[in-house]
Amino acid sequence: MTTGRCETSVMPILAPNLDCIANSLAERFHKLYGTSARIFLAPGRVNLIGEHTDYNDGFVMPTAINFYTWVAVAERPDRILNVYSEHFGEMVQLYVAALGGPPRKHWSDYVRGVAAVLQATGRTVSGANLMISSQVPLGVGLSSSASLEVSTALALLAISDLESPPLELVKICHQAEHECAGTRCGIMDQFIAVFGRADGALMLDCRSLAEQILALPHDIRIVICNSMVRHELAAGEYNRRRADCEAGVEVLRQHLSNIRALRDVTLADLQGYKHLLPQQIWQRCHHVVSENQRVLDAAEALRSGNLPGFGRLMYESHASLRDDYEVSCAELDLLVKLASTCEGVWGARMTGAGFGGCTVNLVRSEAVDSFRSRVTESYQKATGTTPEVYVCAAAPGARAWQPFVG
Ligand code: ADP
Ligand code: MG
DSSP states (O other): OOOOTTOOSSSOSSOOOHHHHHHHHHHHHHHHHSSOBEEEEEEEEEESSOOSOGGGTOEEOEEEEEEEEEEEEEEOSSSEEEEEETTTTEEEEEEGGGOOSSOOSSTHHHHHHHHHHHHHTTOOOOOEEEEEEEOSOTTSSSOHHHHHHHHHHHHHHHHTTOOOOHHHHHHHHHHHHHHTSOOOOOSHHHHHHHHOBTTEEEEEETTTOOEEEEEOOTTEEEEEEEEEEEOTTHHHHHHHHHHHHHHHHHHHHTTOTTOSSGGGOOHHHHHHTGGGSOHHHHHHHHHHHHHHHHHHHHHHHHHTTOHHHHHHHHHHHHHHHHHTSOOOOHHHHHHHHHHHTSTTEEEEEEESSSSEEEEEEEEEGGGHHHHHHHHHHHHHHHHSOOOEEEEEOBOOOOEEOOTTBO
């Protein structure tokens, strides 16, 4: 995270002044590269409900948040990409003619990947100087990677006098993350970074990519609590869960010939074939199938203004992730429990892959301050760790800031 003049603390409370951020980034860009810059931004995101459903062709309900990754860019006359990340305080030089190759396990993989995939679509990417500045905390499940990819893609397209339809942009960035960063993520992160809405969340069908816009009431805040822990098991367990789901589909397919993924299985089907599945595989399938239904129910709850109902589904989602899918941890369980005892909280649950990271909480605006102090104090007392609390609002998707700031 950068410490520009306009940012008041480690993480600003509610929307910091975007003009101020853009202008100060343009100034720093000028200092580093000696030219003016064009500026692009793409939001981070939080998933309100629908966890571990994306790779089962299911439903998710992310909302873009008003914390952005910013990319300032200016064209160069050669075929070099100079990329400076303020977060890492590091400059990397890439050659447009030599962008391919496997993941290097370096942050520049995301930038290299986007440029490489753009080139692979037949576009010619110009040389450029780039500066990356992020308000999205890195690696805690708020999708700093997708917001970096999408803002970089917009910057490179603009500087190269190119365009891309938004859905193609999503797919280019998704492919970049798979091929050059080596992360087998679903498409939700890139989708919401492009299609985010200031007025609410999206329900996304991860199979068809059909979306529904769901308005969020104005008097609620999306409050994210960062447990500040990341348990080592995360990557291995993620792959094991995916394999468990595939194993479940394999068995069920022998009896339900028309299924392709757990998305096609009903709770009644699952109950009917319980005796055929090992207990653990059944639990994994039960989480996914019930979570898909919860997303559909949650969308209905939002449409009818039923926030208590929506909140209940969030708590149920957490219990299912904890008990059936077994991807929670003591710290996340504690944060959800604490939230459930606070005034003005509609619902809370872990969000992201699990084993640490963040919880998402739906909180009435006027209760945010008391929520923050109560959760911070109690969590600190119990764990010795101070959580970070990010108070967010829904945000629009990636865009250009202003042409030729600076
Ligand atoms: P998440 O997307 O949940 O934040 P990931 O592990 O998918 O977590 O992506 C985090 C990675 O994305 C970082 O480790 C880094 O490599 C890259 N990244 C994100 N933001 C920046 C940034 N501002 N500068 C450089 N790299 C970044
Ligand atoms: Mg990511």
